[in-house]
Amino acid sequence: MSENLAIFTENLNLWYGSFQALKNINLSIHQGNITALIGPSGCGKSTFLRCLNRINERISSVRVSGAIRLFGHDIYGQEVTLEELRKDVGMVFQRPNPLPLSIYENVMFGYTTHYARRSYTQTELDVLVESSLKKVHLWEKLKDNLHDSALGLQLEAQQKLCIARLLPLKPKLILLDEPCSALDPTGTSSIEELLLELKGEYSIVIVTHNMAQARRVSYESIFMLMGEIIEQGSTAEMFLTPQNEKTAQYIEGRFG
Amino acid sequence: MFGLTTHLQNKRRKERRVSFLLGCLTLCLVLPIAFIVGVLLFKGLPAICWEFLAADPIRGMTAGGIFPAIIGTIYLVLLSLLFCVPIGVIAAVYLSEYAADNWFTRAINLAIVNLAGVPSIVHALFGLGAFVLFLKFGTSLLAASATLAVMNLPVVITATRESLEAVPRQFREACWNLGATRWQAIRYVVLPNSLPGILTGVIFAVSRAAGETAPILFTGAVFYKAELPQSILDQCMALSMHLFTLSTQVVGVPEAFPYGTALVLVGIVFAVNTLSIALRFYFRTHRKW
Ligand SMILES: Nc1ncnc2c1ncn2[C@@H]1O[C@H](COP(=O)(O)OP(=O)(O)OP(=O)(O)O)[C@@H](O)[C@H]1O
Ligand SMILES: [Mg+2]
Numbered sequence: 001m002s003e004n005l006a007i008f009t010e011n012l013n014l015w016y017g018s019f020q021a022l023k024n025i026n027l028s029i030h031q032g033n034i035t036a037l038i039g040p041s042g043c044g045k046s047t048f049l050r051c052l053n054r055i056n057e058r059i060s061s062v063r064v065s066g067a068i069r070l071f072g073h074d075i076y077g078q079e080v081t082l083e084e085l086r087k088d089v090g091m092v093f094q095r096p097n098p099l100p101l102s103i104y105e106n107v108m109f110g111y112t113t114h115y116a117r118r119s120y121t122q123t124e125l126d127v128l129v130e131s132s133l134k135k136v137h138l139w140e141k142l143k144d145n146l147h148d149s150a151l152g153l154q155l156e157a158q159q160k161l162c163i164a165r166l167l168p169l170k171p172k173l174i175l176l177d178e179p180c181s182a183l184d185p186t187g188t189s190s191i192e193e194l195l196l197e198l199k200g201e202y203s204i205v206i207v208t209h210n211m212a213q214a215r216r217v218s219y220e221s222i223f224m225l226m227g228e229i230i231e232q233g234s235t236a237e238m239f240l241t242p243q244n245e246k247t248a249q250y251i252e253g254r255f256g
Numbered sequence: 257m258f259g260l261t262t263h264l265q266n267k268r269r270k271e272r273r274v275s276f277l278l279g280c281l282t283l284c285l286v287l288p289i290a291f292i293v294g295v296l297l298f299k300g301l302p303a304i305c306w307e308f309l310a311a312d313p314i315r316g317m318t319a320g321g322i323f324p325a326i327i328g329t330i331y332l333v334l335l336s337l338l339f340c341v342p343i344g345v346i347a348a349v350y351l352s353e354y355a356a357d358n359w360f361t362r363a364i365n366l367a368i369v370n371l372a373g374v375p376s377i378v379h380a381l382f383g384l385g386a387f388v389l390f391l392k393f394g395t396s397l398l399a400a401s402a403t404l405a406v407m408n409l410p411v412v413i414t415a416t417r418e419s420l421e422a423v424p425r426q427f428r429e430a431c432w433n434l435g436a437t438r439w440q441a442i443r444y445v446v447l448p449n450s451l452p453g454i455l456t457g458v459i460f461a462v463s464r465a466a467g468e469t470a471p472i473l474f475t476g477a478v479f480y481k482a483e484l485p486q487s488i489l490d491q492c493m494a495l496s497m498h499l500f501t502l503s504t505q506v507v508g509v510p511e512a513f514p515y516g517t518a519l520v521l522v523g524i525v526f527a528v529n530t531l532s533i534a535l536r537f538y539f540r541t542h543r544k545w
Contacts, residue, residue, distance in 0.1 A: 087435040
């Protein structure tokens with residue numbers, strides 16, 4: 001039954017030491033959509049995303065209980081390797097974090113670390129870089145400077161590059177944690193357009209503090225508060241007629 | 257409005273006085289170094305000629321050159337780097353990238369800090385006991401450079417750890433999030449960016465290995481040996497040792513000889529440092545964050 005769900009969690013709890021950051025999260029998110037995760041600061045949105053590729057485990061105080069299934073597969077299963085999981089679950093952060101390498105190497109980094117050197121040719125890499133950068137509309141701008149440092153790019157281009165470098169790995173799920181909060185309005189709207197183009201091919205979850213953004217890009221929305229899911233539903237309905245009093249207050253901007 | 261008040265004038269005067277004072281103090285710092293180099297050049301330069309650099313010492317070291325000592329020092333430094341750089345870098349990578357923070361790693365860290373403070377003569381005794389006698393290397397190039405390597409390990413480890421830790425954590429996380437293993441993140445992102453710091457450690461190691469006399473005194477350096485070492489189990493001469501010998505053990509040495517030897521020693525260290533600084537500069541200008 002969870003087969004056609006991108007994300008399915010059951011009684012997911014997470015503790016940082018003795019502080020419980022996620023409480024009994026039960027979620028089902030369908031494939032091929034953009035889902036917005038909203039809620040006030042500190043309610044556990046980033047923590048939840050970081051559960052999905054198990055990057056939280058690098059923090060020694062973290063303890064997790066409950067089940068997470070992505071595309072029907074238990075991510076805590078015996079045969080799951082973190083490398084393969086993170087290949088399928090791409091993550092984009094609030095501050096663009098390109099690696100201190102060239103633009104070309106950034107786009108290829110995931111790919112070249114996952115596949116043995118013998119299994120691809122230089123031409124194949126070139127083709128992959130071109131198609132990935134084209135998908136995020138950076139190709140025309142950068143095609144002559146592929147070997148410049150990625151850290152010299154403007155923030156908007158850096159953020160797009162951070163999306164582009166996920167694509168050669170063909171992720172199924174892309175998680176974006178406030179991807180636009182370091183960008184200006186132009187940058188924001190071009191990232192939003194990009195997400196709308198990518199939807200369908202990928203399932204996307206975006207954390208945002210920008211209600212207008214959630215309405216523009218997402219099909220479904222999830223409202224979190226103090227580590228709990230308060231409400232989940234179609235974005236159009238939730239923003240028009242929120243079921244829960246707290247959701248209504250948050251959306252109207254009365255707290256958070 | 258916007259004019260110069262007396263209070264402001266006073267402040268400016270004080271500002272000038274402070275910067276003058278600090279400048280003077282800095283000069284005091286540079287003076288001894290300039291003085292040493294000056295004396296070395298003045299007294300040692302007359303000794304420097306082709307024969308001095310390229311010939312063996314003759315007539316009880318009162319004539320001839322210092323060629324075997326130069327070669328001996330170069331061998332000692334290179335061989336000791338060969339031991340301590342790989343081991344030091346690997347240990348540092350393990351300690352700061354892999355090891356869990358528990359009592360064991362804390363004990364190791366404490367040991368490294370203390371090892372750095374051990375006087376070189378103690379390292380010499382350790383080298384004598386461990387390499388010369390226990391491992392039966394004999395007094396040899398091998399034993400001497402192993403002793404120098406042990407002495408320099410903490411320097412290399414500390415410098416490497418500091419430069420690894422200077423690489424922002426976000427880069428490692430970015431790699432992990434793309435599914436890279438710890439080693440891949442280290443290999444492709446962390447290590448390339450910490451090379452300048454590692455080089456700093458190596459510069460230090462070179463200067464110390466070339467300059468220290470005590471650690472090689474009992475373990476492999478000799479007063480006089482005209483032929484060059486044929487294998488790493490041979491003994492050799494060394495500049496620092498030769499300087500000690502010329503200054504204190506032999507009568508009838510021309511005054512310029514010890515100064516000339518010191519000048520060559522300082523020159524070699526200076527050349528290595530310059531090279532490393534140039535490399536660091538190259539890496540820094542090519543650094544990408
Ligand atoms: N490494 C950590 N150790 C301890 N507590 C943490 C850690 N990371 C987050 N927390 C706590 O967990 C709670 C949830 O944090 P999280 O970063 O997931 O919130 P968020 O919803 O993403 O907030 P924001 O909108 O500000 O990004 C917060 O109360 C935070 O203080
Ligand atoms: Mg967050």
